[in-house]
Amino acid sequence: MQEASVINYKETLNLPQTAFKMKAGAATREVEIETHWDEAKVYETLMTSRNKAQKFVLHDGPPYLSSDKIHIGTALNKILKDVVTRYKSQQGFYTPYVPGYDGHGLPIENAVVKNIKGGRHAISEVELRKRCREFALANLKGQETNFKRLGVWGHWEKPYITIDAEFEATQIKVFGKLYEKGFVYKGLKPVYWCPTCETALADAEVEYGDHASHSIYVKFPVKNVDKTPLEAQFKTLLTDASLVIWTTTPWTLPANLALAINPEFTYHLVKSRWGKLLVAEKLLPAFAKVVMTPEELAEYELIGSTDDFEAIAEFEGRELEGLITRHPFIDRESPVLMGEHVTLDAGTGIVHTAPGHGMEDYLVVQQYNREQFKDNPLPILSPLDNSGKFTEEALVPELLGVPYHLGNPMVLEILRAQQALLHDSKFTHSYPHCWRCHKPVIYRATEQWFIDIEQFRPDSLKAIDTVQWLPERGRNRIFNMVEGRGDWCLSRQRVWGVPIPIFYYEDNREVLITPEIIAHLYELFKVHSSDIWWAQSAEELLAGLPENLKVQYGLGQRKLIKEMDIMDVWFDSGITHTAVVDARKDELGELPVELYLEGSDQHRGWFQSSLLTSVMLYNKAPYKSVLTHGFVLDESGRKMSKSLGNVVDPNSVIKEYGADVLRLWVASVDYTNDVRIGKNTLHQMAEVYKKVRNTVRFILGNLYDFDPAQHSVPYAELSMLDRYTLHRLQHILGNITDAFEQWEFNRYCHEIQYLCMADLSALYFDVTKDILYCDAANAPRRRAVQTVLYALLQTILPVLVPVTPHLAEDIWLSLPEAQKTKVDGVAPVSATLLPWPQPNAQYVNAELAQQFETLLSVKEAVNQALEGPRSEGKIGKSLEAQVILLPEAVAVSDLLGQLTPSEQEVLFNVSAVSVATAPPDVTPFDWHTRVAGNEVAVYAMPAIHAKCVRCWKSDAAVGKMPGHPEICERCHQAVE
């Protein structure tokens, strides 16, 4: 006895041993792992070895380089892409990922201008562009570092950037091709214009501030009623009536070309001292108060009409379509158009429409010009020069040369003279001002280059239906947009971009653009980038053309000037299918590529610009499928904003939890809708990460003495529980694979979680610990469990790769060589090179699974029963208990009979199990508990035999072992 107690039995156990740390230490460990990937050239090696395999190309949409930081939304996007390419790569595809960046555009230009002392005109355009380029490239470095730290793999050595000389050259070529095909035309479109700075302004460059404007009501007499759908009597009523408009910009009246009416509103024709007037019913009272004298108001109230006026007739807005009015002071017709944009907020419900001076006016006129006015379109009239002075086009001689704002009182005079002015007052409202000079800006139509959508709209719509849109609703979204969109305005009055490669003869503004010139510019741009457009004059740019062409174009005789507008950045990124994919055909294959994956806002943006340009060039969509994700909101579903203080910064998440936790979050949410993130969410993901990590750690720790080549146990010799666990593994592998194929990563997350928490930690590991630790190292049933653990590892490790590549690598690097999966006979340098596990049909056993469902419900009953003695302090851990089972169904007793007593003890994790056929006499135990249900009754009580000090199980043999009086027979064998 004395002798025995000297023995430290703990040292005779097979306790877990592993160098794999419980804590990730992600902040440093992940960086080490990324360094390993870089040094081992993992991505490059894979690409080289796979270049014969079937391609799966996910083409990256380029983020803006206006900052070196990345947002959580960008992180979501890049991680999703990475999960996709990693998974597909494991499935054996050749999956190149070329990261892209959008380096042109206003945000960059403005950010640079902000830092120029003395404003943008203090430096040359060439210099400004140089700084923009430097700024963009510096930001690229920053973003790249951030993307790589997310664990995103790809062709970082050679990303694509829209400011690359070659990219820009291709863009010139593409523009030339579209011009040649007749898709490009020059038109007029209103833009914000600052007459003081004499420049166009982007939306982002106007600031709103108070401004005192006129508020005037003007009569437009009816000229022609023939084309209205009205009955004759109503036509007659209208012939000598007038429509009343309200405007705050009298100076735009010379540019009036139409009136707009809302087809849904009701309009009243009323008598007044100005004759018969037409005004929206709902606005009549307000209109009356403004334009009538108190006496008149009183009089009308006496008349007792429903409104302040005496209504003669009422019309639905739509009945007035086709009505033609006369301009109050210019000999011109002003037709009535139907417009949904007409509101009842203010005015008369009839809107003065000057398409050259307002965006909504422009759009409604464009709409009519495409349809009803196709044969006789309205012009986009904008009779002001660059400095805001009236031109001849205004058709009012006294306004010629007058600045627009001084034109206001003059127009009022003219209206008065024509007796067309019903009312004039001043009022203050919010009005756009120039961000630089802070003076009010105007809308002014300028010449711009457009793409004529009509020519290929039907083809585009057809192309949309060749694409798989995920989620499906995306199809309708983009279809409706393309179906209803207007022409694409390509021109931007900026500096930082690719120029519209057009020359004009200075004498008559005739356009010069030919395939030869485009080819020449292509070569120039390829060498010098688009910078050369600003560095050289038109003559210099064309100096290299062959002599015969120079003669043909009249160079040297007629002076040429360059177009100075640049292209819309959506055109830049829209043609990446050509400037990137087609240009790297060897690497990226033929168009269309497999997948575009962006936020759902890109239905209007990149998906569309890519589609339209691709249809124009190739008459097909550039992608086979389009997958979209929603936006990232805070934990309560609000948009993130600095002012709310609810912004989640990906870098701080990585610092606190590591990139894999962030990636796990990405995988856990249903990204097809908007997703939420916050402290709580991240903390929870960290818990999941830890659980997975510890599950693997348990496996590694218990495989320290296992060599699969020597110790593996054949399937037939595995216990029922072992085989069930393999079945579960297989089942979950199937679900996971299916989830990845559908891009439903949240299902993957749930499956992995369930496997680790329920199947393994709470069940298999918990009950096999006794075997692993206490059996002799080489005991068959211990080797069997290790065989299962090894099978688990071989499947779990590779499936961790797409979402948590750092974790997978960390595991891989701590594996002994003998346990590493071999690919072509060699263990790969990185876990990320492991193939996706193949399903193993041998492990699938539906019958066994069904049987186990029942056994597990018995286990559940046992657990419930054990709570009885435990709550009374009679037992602690389950091993201190024994149970008597009384099956209430034949199936249950049959099943229990299939397990040996020792297997029963293992499954229920107790010291003894007996299966009774009749209720036992439990009187000696006043602490028994019986749990009904589960088709079994369970009687739980403390084990009666002495406890083995080695394995902590109570057993009748304790005390009978020679030389080891404190241990049981199994332990005795293990020790001896």
Added chain:
RNA sequence: GGGCCAUUAGCUCAGUUGGCUAGAGCGCACCCCUGAUAAGGGUGAGGUCCCGUGUUCGAGUCACGGAUGGCCCA
């Protein structure tokens, strides 16, 4: 203001063609263990399925209306 979408336990998600006493994992509470140990096990409490109104024998599931939030437009 228009188009599209979402809303099931504190969190992340399941809920097939209407049959649910609405599930899972986490988190939480309580208990146990101390040989996976800044780990592990067990039990349990949590839900007017956003709100109305319909259709139906029966609605988380279908229809209509509304609220809130999001994206895109105006």
